[in-house]
Amino acid sequence: NAGVTQTPKFQVLKTGQSMTLQCAQDMNHEYMSWYxxxxxxxxxxxxxxxxxxxxxxxxxxxxxNVSRSTTEDFxxxxxxxxxxxxxxxxxxxxxxxxxxTGELFFGEGSRLTVL
Amino acid sequence: xNEVEQSPQNLTAQEGEFITINCSYSVGISAxxxxxxxxxxxxxxxFMLSSGKKKHGRLIATINxxxxxxxxxxxxxxxxxxAVYICAVRSGGGSNxxxxxxxxxxxxVNP
Numbered sequence: 254n255a256g257v258t259q260t261p262k263f264q265v266l267k268t269g270q271s272m273t274l275q276c277a278q279d280m281n282h283e284y285m286s287w288y289x290x291x292x293x294x295x296x297x298x299x300x301x302x303x304x305x306x307x308x309x310x311x312x313x314x315x316x317x318n319v320s321r322s323t324t325e326d327f328x329x330x331x332x333x334x335x336x337x338x339x340x341x342x343x344x345x346x347x348x349x350x351x352x353x354t355g356e357l358f359f360g361e362g363s364r365l366t367v368l
Numbered sequence: 369x370n371e372v373e374q375s376p377q378n379l380t381a382q383e384g385e386f387i388t389i390n391c392s393y394s395v396g397i398s399a400x401x402x403x404x405x406x407x408x409x410x411x412x413x414x415f416m417l418s419s420g421k422k423k424h425g426r427l428i429a430t431i432n433x434x435x436x437x438x439x440x441x442x443x444x445x446x447x448x449x450x451a452v453y454i455c456a457v458r459s460g461g462g463s464n465x466x467x468x469x470x471x472x473x474x475x476x477v478n479p
Contacts, residue, residue: 286467288469293471294471295372295454295469295470295471295472296454296456296469297469298466298467311466343410343411345411355416356401356413356416357401357403357413357416357456357467358413359403359410359411359412359413360410361409361410362410362411
């Protein structure tokens with residue numbers, strides 16, 4: 254099992270450019286989510302999904318778009334990058350069973366710089 | 369006020385010392401996670417618990433639901449334990465499921 258795979262690991266963008274961060278998991282997890290990690294802020298939820306075809310907004314969704322067409326993949330799209338989106342992004346997944354329990358599995362992170 | 373508060377923010381210890389990191393939260397939760405992040409590295413799940421106590425090697429996690437408090441203990445600390453330890457709580461239900469993270473505790477263990 255590869256676990257949770259995130260790509261790219263590093264990316265530099267210019268303001269206004271668009272890009273997609275890829276996240277794939279091979280554990281058949283229903284729940285997938287995207288977070289950003291900024292100094293002094295902790296991890297903040299951007300978007301999440303509890304299954305294919307279902308997505309919802311988290312704490313900081315503005316400027317980001319997601320879709321969940323398959324159980325395995327949950328890409329995060331930056332529509333028009335802004336310097337405020339400079340951050341480290343993490344994708345995470347878990348089982349979505351009764352009682353909402355499940356260990357979290359994280360990708361290795363993607364460091365994005367917007368100039 | 370952050371819904372999840374960790375203390376201390378920074379902790380320096382000598383190798384072999386017993387370490388305690390605390391996490392307090394203000395909302396009703398269904399589960400609590402303890403995570404570890406090495407500098408420049410990814411995030412690894414250490415524990416997920418909803419009651420009582422769990423132990424894995426030198427790590428012990430406890431939770432008191434009534435007091436809305438959890439602790440992570442490291443016995444016989446080692447320099448390789450140096451990392452940021454993050455507490456996260458699950459709240460809500462169904463599609464309103466929510467994970468809220470603390471800001472982390474930076475642990476440095478000196479040899």
